[in-house]
Amino acid sequence: MVIANLSDGGLVGVEGLSQEELFLWLQIRGIILNDPSSGLILFDIGGANKQLSISLIEDPPVCKPQQDVIGEHKVLNIISVDL
Template sequence: MSLTTMTHFLLLLLLFFLLPFTTVGSIQDLLQSQGLPAGLFPKNVRSYDLDQTGRLEVHLDGPCMAKFENRVYFESVVRANLSYGGLIGLEGLSQEELFLWLPVKDIIVNDPSSGLILFDIGVAHKQLSLSLFEDPPVCKSLGVLSQMDGRKNLGFQLQR
């Protein structure tokens, strides 16, 4: 085997192993390919990484708040184990429930035909309509929210 042929072979082999771990398409495409609605993450997703074990890391422009049924808070990096129909072991996502901010542990779609999605917030499981998650929500940075509220600090960190 010539040196050129060997070099081409090694490059192809390297491409074969690296291609599955590169980010291809949008986060919305990835979610839909895994049986999840496209609008689970906001529009300001900068990038995402998915490794061979299914560990998903989503990078946003910065921390922000959005609203599905209740307000949700996204940290600048959200991590979870992605499997078909679920984001398990979520880190970096909290939901407001009765004036408390509770971390979202899991998001699961057991049966897409039911039209329901399950949010596990630790102390309770909340079923919501899948229609709430068809489109990525607008996520407002905390700076914008502070200006709208007329205060510099929302005290959000203390509530989390």
């Protein structure tokens, strides 16, 4: 589950998303679009920020969940998508 507060130009207080940086998974705290004309989107990952081109997320990839069976229970695995 992803939780965030929608504000002018971005999402703040994001919970439930993480970004891999140097073999560590860091929590994404915000997704901000300061200047739409720049073509960049800023991911706030705490002590560091990562800028990516908006074109990378304009056409989102198709994600298909995988389903495993453990005993009598079906488990839904979420597939991550690298940006």
